[in-house]
Amino acid sequence: MALQSNVPPGELGEKWTKYRSSMPLVAPNNKRRIEVIIVGTGLAGGAAAATLGELGYKVKVFTFHDSPRRAHSIAAQGGINAAKNYQNDGDSVYRLFYDTIKGGDYRSREANVHRLAEVSVNIIDQAVAQGVPFAREYGGLLANRSFGGVQVSRTFYARGQTGQQLLLGAYQSLSRQVSLGNVTMYNRHEMVDVVKIDGKARGIIARNLLTGELERHGAHAVVLGTGGYGNVFYLSTNAMNSNVSAAWRAVKKGAYMANPCFTQIHPTCIPVSGEYQSKLTLMSESLRNDGRVWVPKNQEDAKAIREGRKTGLDIPEADRDYYLERRYPAFGNLVPRDVASRAAKTACDEGLGVSPTGLAVYLDFADAIQRYGKSQATTLNETNASAARIRELGTAVVAEKYGNLFEMYEKITGENPYVMPMKIYPAVHYTMGGLWVDYNLQTNVPGLFAAGEANFSDHGANRLGASALMQGLADGYFVLPYTIGTFLANEIRTPMIDPNGKEFMEAEKAVADRITRVMGVQGNQSVESFHRRLGKYMWDYCGMARNADGLAKGRELIRELREEFYRDVFVPGTADEYNPELEKALRVADFLELGELMMVDALDRNESCGGHFREEYQTPEGEALRRDDEYTYVSAWEWDDNQPILHKENLEFENVELKTRSYK
Amino acid sequence: MSADNMKLTLKIWRQKNANAKGHFDTHTLDGVTSHMSFLEMLDVLNEQIIQEKKEPVAFEHDCREGICGTCSLVINGYPHGPQQGTTTCQLHMRHFKDGDTITIEPWRSAAFPIVKDLVVNRDSFDRIIQAGGYISVNTGQAQDGNAIPIEKDVANEAMDAATCIGCGACVAACPNASAMLFTSAKVSHLAHMPQGEVEASQRAIRMVEQHDAEGFGRCSNITACEAECPKEISVEHIARLNREYLSASVGSDK
Amino acid sequence: MNTWFGRFITSSIGKKVVMALTGLFLITFLIVHLVGNLQLLSSGGGQAFNEYAYFMTHNPLIKFTSYGLYAFILIHAFQGIALWLKNRSARGSQGYAVKVNRTAGASKASVRMGALGTIILVFILLHMYQFWLQMKLGNTAMIGYDGGEQVKDLYSLVKGVYANPVFVVIYVISMIVIGFHLWHGFESAFQTLGLNHPKWTPLIKFVGRTYSVLVPLGFAIIPIWMYLAQQ
Structure with missing residues (x-):
């Protein structure tokens, strides 16, 4: 089946406006008779649920969390991009569009990205109206900062808790709709299957996590805003319970998974400290505004640091290699994430790593403290400020900007980052891949939509910093509420969906059987131990650098692991009670299939682009080598136990010229 | 920096469900290191319990970076543990020492009924x-x-x-x-x-x-x-x- | 209870406001009471005190105020007891096995306001029985000064009570209890009324704490002094 992107005709800059003005609408009286199920209450799901509720649809929203406010969007630290050009530094919708396309290494759809850039400005307005306390300048106007991969300041932020504040904004709007009776909230309910009737998505099976009961819920359309699948790596910056299951259940019902191998490895995370490690903690990219990344120039110094004989402070300036500034003078420490991550890996592979495991580089604020200290001293007219006083003043400025991040770092590592340079290392952070969707955010299954990180749409092969919040909210507030109308306008004669129909009963039975199967194994290994092993295979063979042999081997290992899982997993307790181990088991079972698909996808894509770096395809300087003639397409995979089937959506670039990304 | 092979005694509130009567269970745990987070310590405990084919301790957690608000636990009488300004997930074992006995209880409030063990409904x-x-x-x-x-x-x-x-x-x-x-x-x-x-x-x-x-x-x-x-x-x-x-x-x- | 007042007065904040306002009135009363009682220490065989007492019991405005005072004590006490019961049930059926208190700033008094208040209530009953009731029942001798009207000799009544070391100890302990109650109550009342300000709160706290030490101390000195003077 050829994939139809359904991108409307017309000039790039006018497509969305024209399309929005001419798309079919659902009249208010009909909206009341149309039900929409939304799964997930993060930025995309929560915003979509609130907005659809405001529009008058009957909305049912599901989250496996105890409250919508727990969704992992809450953990985003740094900020949200918008082409406001408040700083008068040459920003524009087109520049944001261009930066995002380029940052994504030319593997995203032009029309989608341009729409994203267009609505970015509305998001900021909306959030301000909701009472989001963005950072302000002394004049009372909104403040901005810079993020990686761009040369303007277009990132809006609320301390290091931007995601939290934006999510709470969406959560509050959603709460308002709940109180008005437009939205029914099902918390502690996990979607365990999609139900299709006559080829259209018409509902879900949800498991009540408190009682274990399976429930059937019908609706005219189903929206998945269920986030990304970074936890397939076990160790990632994702929350412990983030999972792929909702999206994967859709895949098992015929939806396609697009570009699953496009994974973002974030360069600035706190390094792994031991075997027991359960997750990795991100240090916001905003830190690279002021922090300088370096390793010792020679291996002896690095070795001495690893063995605890020296610290970063003992290495004189001349013996430090600020490798990002050296290799990429134009962008310096603010190169995009994929580039920064690979550079860190290269440095550590050369034996220059600075933590006991050898897997860490420095992120140093000493210069920033000096610079800010001197500038503050001048401002305060302290012309003869001592070195200590300058340090004190500079530390205060850095603390105001990044205080909570520094505190978090100190809590986790026990080291004071104002004195000792931070140690960081890349970690899995975001998945650009996801359910394939057309311009309307509809999957290839009619009536099934995907928004936010759960879809593949806007970031190509690499996401720029502060763009995830933008995309989640764009989809939820300003795109999906319109585009879902193109499907629902044809459904106004469809009566309420009966959740007792044959298709529902069959789906429920299938879920019950799946649960019985997992519970029935009663083997010897914990769910967690399988997840850890899967994660290690993924990181070793499908991580920051990949090659054909490794991917083939990784795929085999995962298939064996999956087989072992169904032979030897142990799930304690019963299925009809609150049972977190069972929840985890069902999720890991899905990861064990997704992991294989990621290997297959990475093996198929014989090029390097963005977060996907195939060792066979690199330039002599070790940069990613894209192969536009053969791989300018989206890989949309149909799942099959034996051999997943590839469907291609060719990407056409009418406005942007494909170039080798250069940040030098 | 405290020892890197701590042995702890854990007194943990266990309660099958909202209506069941609860009680304290005592577990001993070896090989706890100072770099572990408190919840990672509980992960290790649960792995040990699962190996004995028993039911692990139910506790809620998610982001493990102190922002989602899912984790709870009253640790030695302190909500989120003895470290001020810190959620349980950001509490690290370097604040405890070898031989410590740690009492872990759920949030106690009539408006937060217990779901299971240390999990409450908020x-x-x-x-x-x-x-x-x-x-x-x-x-x-x-x-x-x-x-x-x-x-x-x-x-x-x-x-x-x-x-x-x-x-x-x-x-x-x-x-x-x-x-x-x-x-x-x-x-x-x-x-x-x-x-x-x-x-x-x-x-x-x-x-x-x-x-x-x-x-x-x-x-x-x-x-x-x-x-x-x-x-x-x-x-x-x-x-x-x-x-x-x-x-x-x-x-x-x- | 459907009026705005009904809603307000039954809400948790409305009840707090009642506690705060009655509390502040009682705090103000204490200083008036103390000034009067210090007459007990003036030389002259109790004349100053007895004349003061006569004035207090015969001025219509003060009599009127005193009914308000009784009412406020009752409201404050009953509201406090209701609050205490409500808060006990809010914890649920199971309490904590390990209890700690890291209350920044405030004293441990804040968590024991119910107990402290109960002791104070018992003290007030004793106090009223010993002096107020005896006076009302006319169980006091009459005395005249400088050929004036005969007044009740409350001074001798007080002196009699404070000759007994048991009562002296009870009164002093009660004053310590009141001190603790005020220590939290004073600043708490301002917080309840919404007066928490980075500039003014430290001042309120300072005044409150000074007050809650000096006023009960002033009261406590009286029985001790009068006891010692009789030895």
């Missing part, structure tokens, strides 16, 4: 927000973000309140099991913003009404909430709520 918080913890603006109704300047300090104070993660430690800490700090944080955050000021009075009244209806205790200004809040939210916000409530009740024409 839906009451959602209902307080639903009662009025929002600004009534529909998507698309907003004017330009810079149309109303907001004084930097005012935005900062709003942010101080908005930083609440809804974990419930304030209720757990309060000898009266009152949720005034939680309620006031939202009232105060929104009342600080010019966009939220419009509905400030009615918001305060409706949220307090819901707070009372949920069965939370009555605030008597003990300020234990402030001392235990992992985000260090000040009781100044409770004063602010009182002010909003008083002026809404006495000063408004409704």
